[in-house]
Each structure stands twice: as structure tokens, then as C-alpha cells.
Amino acid sequence: MKNDQYFMKLALDLASTAKGKTNPNPLVGAIIVKDGMIVGSGLHRKAGEPHAEVHAFHMAGDHAKGATLYVTLEPCSHFGKTPPCANLVKESGVSRVVIAMKDPNPLVAGRGIKILEDAGIEVVVGILEQEARRLNERFIHNMLKQMPFVISKVAMTLDGKIAASNGHSKWVTGEAARQKVHYLRNEVDAILVGIGTILADDPMLTTRIPEGGKNPVRIIIDSGLRTPLDAKITDCSEAETWIFTHEGVDEEKEAALLGKGVQVYSAPQGEGLDLTFILKQLFELGITDVLVEGGGEVNNAFLREGLINKFQVYIAPKVLGGRHSLTPFTGKDVESMDEAVELEFDSVEHIGDDLLITAYPKQQ
Ligand SMILES: Nc1c(/N=C/[C@H](O)[C@H](O)[C@H](O)COP(=O)(O)O)[nH]c(=O)[nH]c1=O
Ligand SMILES: Nc1c(N[C@@H]2O[C@H](COP(=O)(O)O)[C@@H](O)[C@H]2O)[nH]c(=O)[nH]c1=O
Numbered sequence: 001m002k003n004d005q006y007f008m009k010l011a012l013d014l015a016s017t018a019k020g021k022t023n024p025n026p027l028v029g030a031i032i033v034k035d036g037m038i039v040g041s042g043l044h045r046k047a048g049e050p051h052a053e054v055h056a057f058h059m060a061g062d063h064a065k066g067a068t069l070y071v072t073l074e075p076c077s078h079f080g081k082t083p084p085c086a087n088l089v090k091e092s093g094v095s096r097v098v099i100a101m102k103d104p105n106p107l108v109a110g111r112g113i114k115i116l117e118d119a120g121i122e123v124v125v126g127i128l129e130q131e132a133r134r135l136n137e138r139f140i141h142n143m144l145k146q147m148p149f150v151i152s153k154v155a156m157t158l159d160g161k162i163a164a165s166n167g168h169s170k171w172v173t174g175e176a177a178r179q180k181v182h183y184l185r186n187e188v189d190a191i192l193v194g195i196g197t198i199l200a201d202d203p204m205l206t207t208r209i210p211e212g213g214k215n216p217v218r219i220i221i222d223s224g225l226r227t228p229l230d231a232k233i234t235d236c237s238e239a240e241t242w243i244f245t246h247e248g249v250d251e252e253k254e255a256a257l258l259g260k261g262v263q264v265y266s267a268p269q270g271e272g273l274d275l276t277f278i279l280k281q282l283f284e285l286g287i288t289d290v291l292v293e294g295g296g297e298v299n300n301a302f303l304r305e306g307l308i309n310k311f312q313v314y315i316a317p318k319v320l321g322g323r324h325s326l327t328p329f330t331g332k333d334v335e336s337m338d339e340a341v342e343l344e345f346d347s348v349e350h351i352g353d354d355l356l357i358t359a360y361p362k363q364q
């Protein structure tokens with residue numbers, strides 16, 4: 001007899017196939033099981049489309065009577081773009097509902113479960129909860145902090161260099177690792193770099209994957225509005241470019257960039273531009289996650305303001321050396337190892353010839 005974990009894992013795998021496609025909504029999978037047989041399944045594919053439960057019940061029809069529903073997120077209880085799933089579950093005739101995690105959306109947050117329990121349905125919560133929370137780490141952060149989820153991606157040699165002192169960096173990591181970065185770009189709403197990377201690499205910051213992907217919004221931190229008018233990222237035919245700069249910059253330059261379709265936003269400036277202000281503004285503009293791809297100054301600014309929620313560090317099997325080679329987190333000097341930002345390693349994976357280390361800030 002297959003157990004609750006077996007079917008919840010299936011629901012999580014279903015949900016994960018829509019990664020990056022449901023923003024700002026979470027990833028949700030639903031499986032309906034009757035006498036050990038799957039009679040309905042579904043996932044949420046895109047914000048505004050039906051929820052996972054709707055698809056599953058549509059497929060199950062009358063087989064839902066007396067069945068068990070496995071769903072990776074508490075059925076919603078509010079009228080958003082779609083009617084509440086909790087009512088649908090109540091009317092479906094299922095006798096048992098197994099939920100991986102409660103919905104952190106204040107509009108739901110336990111109300112869905114209450115509707116089901118008040119209808120006499122047996123509800124079990126917390127099956128594979130950690131996996132479900134990891135799958136929806138971006139959504140949970142959005143709901144709790146009203147901020148975009150920030151991923152810091154670094155590609156460095158074994159001895160921690162991202163480029164030679166003259167900025168030469170092509171390439172640190174190999175084809176497989178670089179392609180995996182493009183799949184990550186395909187999943188996020190925005191990619192962010194500092195003006196240093198624009199001046200050094202003149203990157204396109206678009207998603208190039210064989211099956212064609214979604215180009216994230218390109219965010220440039222450029223307090224002095226130094227982005228060259230002929231920089232590749234000023235061509236907005238394939239992707240949007242939003243430059244964050246400081247008030248009182250060169251109006252002519254700004255007008256020329258606006259003329260090319262670039263959007264220019266201003267932000268308060270302390271030592272550098274106020275990144276918390278920028279992230280809050282990005283969240284208001286609908287950005288739910290941001291891939292920060294460097295360089296060292298911008299990475300360090302995010303690090304020191306405690307704004308990085310996830311680290312993805314690619315390590316190449318090479319040693320560059322060089323007293324002034326560039327490193328992934330620079331900024332002003334530190335006096336002691338005690339100033340290090342502590343992390344927790346989550347996973348190490350081989351990606352082609354490179355390693356990918358995923359880490360999270362240590363929970364205080
Ligand atoms: N130099 C390397 C990287 N370098 C990343 C740079 O910051 C910049 O994003 C790239 O030059 C992007 O260019 P484009 O957007 O593809 O046109 N990133 C990597 O993962 N590996 C490396 O070896
Ligand atoms: N995607 C999803 C849920 N998403 C929940 O509903 C909210 C979005 O509602 P709406 O705007 O109507 O799509 C979202 O913020 C989250 O709280 N709930 C579910 O029961 N099943 C689903 O598949």
C-alpha cells in the first residue's frame with residue numbers, strides 16, 4: 001500500500017514542473033487517490049489560470065467521492081483571480097485531505113483548513129512540509145517580507161577569483177554550468193548587475209536556452225548613470241532594462257536612454273544606492289525574485305545589507321592566483337574573520353567539470 005509520502009512526493013514533482021511560470025503565485029500540485037489508484041491530478045501552471053485542485057477534480061469527476069486529496073499547499077479560501085478551492089474540495093465528496101504546508105498568504109493562512117474541518121473532512125497537515133517549503137521558498141519570502149527573493153549567483157575559480165585584474169573572465173566555468181545559469185535566468189523575474197559588469201563584460205543578460213526561454217527584466221545598479229548608450233543591454237527589443245540611478249544625473253543621458261526604451265528609476269544614495277529601497281520598489285513593480293549576477297561590489301553591497309536569501313556558487317577546477325585578481329565579494333576592507341557572514345551549506349552538485357554549491361544565510 002503506497003503511503004501519504006509517496007503521493008505527496010508526486011504532487012510536489014508535478015508542481016515543480018511549472019517552476020518560474022506561476023509567479024507571483026506559488027507552485028502547487030494536487031493528486032486525488034481512491035483505493036490506492038490516482039483518479040485525478042493537476043498543477044497550477046500560470047497566475048490567473050485555474051488552481052491545481054481545479055484541474056485534479058476536473059479529471060477525477062465522481063471518483064473523488066470518498067477519495068483522498070494530496071495537495072502541496074493549503075487549499076485557498078479567498079476569491080483572487082479564481083474562486084476558493086476549499087469550497088470546491090468541500091463539495092467534491094473527498095473524505096480526507098493531506099496538505100504539505102499551510103498557505104502563508106494572509107488571505108488564507110489556515111482559513112482553508114478550517115473550512116474543510118468544519119465540513120467534517122479529515123485533514124492532515126505537514127506531510128513533506130520541508131520539501132514543500134523549499135519548493136516555494138520564493139513565495140513564502142514574498143508573503144512574509146513583501147520583498148523579492150534574492151539569489152546571489154557567483155562563478156569563481158577554486159581560489160575564489162571571478163576575473164583577472166584587468167576584468168578578463170571568459171570563461172571561468174564551462175558550458176554545462178553556464179547553461180544551467182541560463183535555466184536559472186529563465187525561472188526568475190529579474191536579473192541584476194552593477195555598472196562594473198556592464199562596463200567590463202557588456203553582457204546581454206538574456207536567457208539563451210535551446211527551447212527558448214523567458215528573458216528576465218534586466219536591472220542595472222548605476223548611481224552615476226554611466227551605462228554606455230551603445231551597451232548591449234540598452235537594446236530593449238528582446239528584454240526590458242531598468243536602470244536605478246541617483247537623483248540629479250545627466251538629464252541628456254537619461255533622455256537618450258529613455259529614447260531607447262530603457263526605464264530609469266532613481267533611488268536614495270548612501271555609500272551606494274539604497275538596495276532595500278530598490279528591492280521594495282521592484283516588489284511593487286511585480287518582481288518576485290531577483291538573480292544578482294555581480295560583480296564584486298554589488299554582490300558585497302547585497303551581502304552586507306543582509307539582502308541575499310540564497311547563494312548559488314559555481315566553482316571551477318582551476319586556480320588563477322594574481323594579487324589583484326577580482327573576487328566575488330569585494331567592498332571596503334574588513335578587520336577580522338568575525339565579520340564573515342555565516343551560511344549553511346545545503347547541497348554540492350557536479351555540473352559538468354564544475355561544482356555548484358547552494359547555501360543559505362545561517363538562521364539567526
Ligand atoms: N565569466 C563567467 C560569468 N560571468 C558573468 C558575467 O557577470 C556576465 O553575466 C556574463 O558575461 C553574461 O554575459 P551574457 O549575459 O551571457 O551576454 N558567469 C558564469 O556563470 N561563468 C563565467 O565563467
Ligand atoms: N496557486 C494556488 C494557490 N495559490 C494561493 O492563491 C493565491 C492566488 O490566488 P488567485 O489570484 O486566485 O490565483 C496565491 O497567492 C496563494 O495564496 N492556492 C491553491 O489552493 N491552489 C493553487 O494552485
Ligand SMILES: [Zn+2]
Pocket residue numbers: 051052053075076077083084085086
Ligand atoms: Zn485555490
